[in-house]
Amino acid sequence: xxxxxxxxxxxxxxxxxxxxxxxxxxxxxxxxxxxxxxxxxxxxxxxxxxxxxxxxxxxxxxxxxxxxxxxxxxxxxxxxxxxxxxxxxxxxxxxxxxxxxxxxxxxxxxxxxxxxxxxxxxxxxxxxxxxxxxxxxxxxxxxxxxxxxxxxxxxxxxxxxxxxxxxxxxxxxxxxxxxxxxxxxxxxxxxxxxxxxxxxxxxxxxxxxxxxxxxxxxxxxxxxxxxxxxxxxxxxxxxxxxxxx
Numbered sequence: 001x002x003x004x005x006x007x008x009x010x011x012x013x014x015x016x017x018x019x020x021x022x023x024x025x026x027x028x029x030x031x032x033x034x035x036x037x038x039x040x041x042x043x044x045x046x047x048x049x050x051x052x053x054x055x056x057x058x059x060x061x062x063x064x065x066x067x068x069x070x071x072x073x074x075x076x077x078x079x080x081x082x083x084x085x086x087x088x089x090x091x092x093x094x095x096x097x098x099x100x101x102x103x104x105x106x107x108x109x110x111x112x113x114x115x116x117x118x119x120x121x122x123x124x125x126x127x128x129x130x131x132x133x134x135x136x137x138x139x140x141x142x143x144x145x146x147x148x149x150x151x152x153x154x155x156x157x158x159x160x161x162x163x164x165x166x167x168x169x170x171x172x173x174x175x176x177x178x179x180x181x182x183x184x185x186x187x188x189x190x191x192x193x194x195x196x197x198x199x200x201x202x203x204x205x206x207x208x209x210x211x212x213x214x215x216x217x218x219x220x221x222x223x224x225x226x227x228x229x230x231x232x233x234x235x236x237x238x239x240x241x242x243x244x245x
Contacts, residue, residue, distance in 0.1 A: 004054055005061040005200065006084065007193040008045065010037050010077030011069025011097035011217075012118055012166065016191035017044040019052040027051030030191040037076045045080060059088040063200045065192060066094035066207070068126040068143050068220025069118050078217055085212050094217065095196045095206035098128040098143050098165070103199055104189035105164045106132040113140055115160040115179070117167030120145055125167030126220045127151040129160060137204040145220050148174040164189060 007018045015037045016030035029044040029051075049055060064081040067074045085092055098116040105114050111133045117125040125148065129141035141154045148171045163175045168183035175183045189195075199205040209215045 003060045004052075004058050005063055005197055006045070006048070006059050006090075007063035007065075007095075007196040007200070008041070008077050008081055009065030009097055009100065009192040009196060010041060010073040010080075011065045011067050012073065012186055012192075013070075014186055014191070015041055015044065015073070015077070016193035017041075017048045018191065018193035018197050019048045019054060020197040021052075025194050025197055026054075028191055028194050030193070032187065034070055034073050037073050041076055041080045045084070056084055056087045059084060059090040061091045061093065061200070062088075063093050063095055063193075063196045063206070065097040065100065065196065065217070067097050067217040068120075068145070069097050071219050074217045074219060082212055092209040092212045092215075093200045093206045094209055094215075095199050096128065096143055096218070097192060098126060099130055099132075099137060099139075099205065100192040100195040100199065101164050101186065101189060102128070102130040103132045103137070104192065104195045105162055105184060108184075109161045113155070113158050113160040115151065115155070115163040115168065115175075117148070117151070117163060117165040117171075117175070117183075119165075119167040119170050120220060123147060125151065125165075125171065127167065129155050129158060136202055137199065139204065143218060143220065148178065152178050 013034045014032050018028035019026050027048045029047045101116040102114040117127045120126045128143045131138040140158050164184040168175045
């Protein structure tokens with residue numbers, strides 16, 4: 001009996017959804033423009049499920065993009081995924097969004113280091129370095145907030161064959177000097193949700209979440225409002241899971 005999985009990722013400017021049954025992707029949908037994520041994500045999910053001939057109750061698993069990336073975007077994707085899990089009782093696997101971007105380029109370069117960089121503003125990127133194999137994923141540099149120079153230092157001798165993502169494009173000159181080739185934009189890669197379906201069961205590719213109701217993605221840095229609150233109060237903003245019940 002096949003396992004029906006739905007993947008959703010909203011960490012970047014491109015939101016994507018895909019549905020698959022273990023033998024491949026049955027249906028997918030994506031749209032570009034982060035300001036439209038909140039309005040479009042439910043429609044994308046409904047469209048993908050409809051194309052796959054499935055309903056929410058049929059889902060055995062949900063794969064969600066784990067970030068880091070847009071704070072608002074991630075919250076939209078995770079809220080939608082939590083609604084799906086609440087209705088279906090599906091298992092949850094979180095896959096780093098940076099890993100999905102790197103894996104999307106693996107067909108071009110094979111099992112060699114690939115850097116994924118999302119624009120984090122303020123001269124920084126959310127960056128990571130992976131080697132994607134057919135049977136596993138090796139994390140060389142885990143997701144981190146850094147400049148391109150800092151990411152290069154963390155990678156050391158493991159020079160990537162390619163860099164992908166909007167952060168890599170924004171700092172294209174530095175990235176090209178590091179890798180030796182121009183960076184690849186996100187819109188030239190397979191939709192991340194499609195890649196996440198393939199990665200979900202691969203060793204080293206994700207984390208299984210037991211209590212999705214209280215879980216949160218890897219944002220990469222606090223939201224601007226949170227940073228201002230903490231600076232004003234001199235302490236960390238309490239998480240919703242820390243609040244008195």
